[in-house]
Amino acid sequence: MTLTVGMITTDTTDAESLASWWAEQTGAEVAETNDGWFAIVRGGSLPVWLAFQKVETVTAGKNRLHLDLTTDTDLDAEVERLLAAGATLVARRGDESFRWVTLADPQGNEFCVSGKH
Structure with missing residues (x-):
């Protein structure tokens, strides 16, 4: 069996805002927003998708x-x-x-x- 990295997910209190920031910095686009609870960034210079998952409190x-x-x-x-x-x-x-x-x-x-x- 071989594993590949498909997506890297980050917890955040504001998924859409952080996804937009990362999309702008990497020349990518916010491809999905899922009502603000989960956003996916892909394209640009990214070899994998970045995802941002809304949580109540991020880990300190x-x-x-x-x-x-x-x-x-x-x-x-x-x-x-x-x-x-x-x-x-x-x-x-x-x-x-x-x-x-x-x-x-x-x-x-x-x-x-x-x-x-």
Whole structure:
């Protein structure tokens, strides 16, 4: 048996809003909204679907699973674009041989962005 990743789902208190934010950042589209309780983002630069599931309360603390994204443009410029779009800076990491930046989306879910490696 072989498993493949079909979708990555994130809990959120506002599925449509967070789906729209991620769709805008990845050049994808919100493909389904399901009355606001479950939204699916697909297309653009995404190799898998992203889903956002409405919950009453999100789990507090650092998420144990996160997206590692790469950019084929300037890393610093991409980070500034994401910050201007509503992401928050968690930490700049690495050294001159490999750098990445940890950010959080508008709902506090952490993700990392690096240059191509």
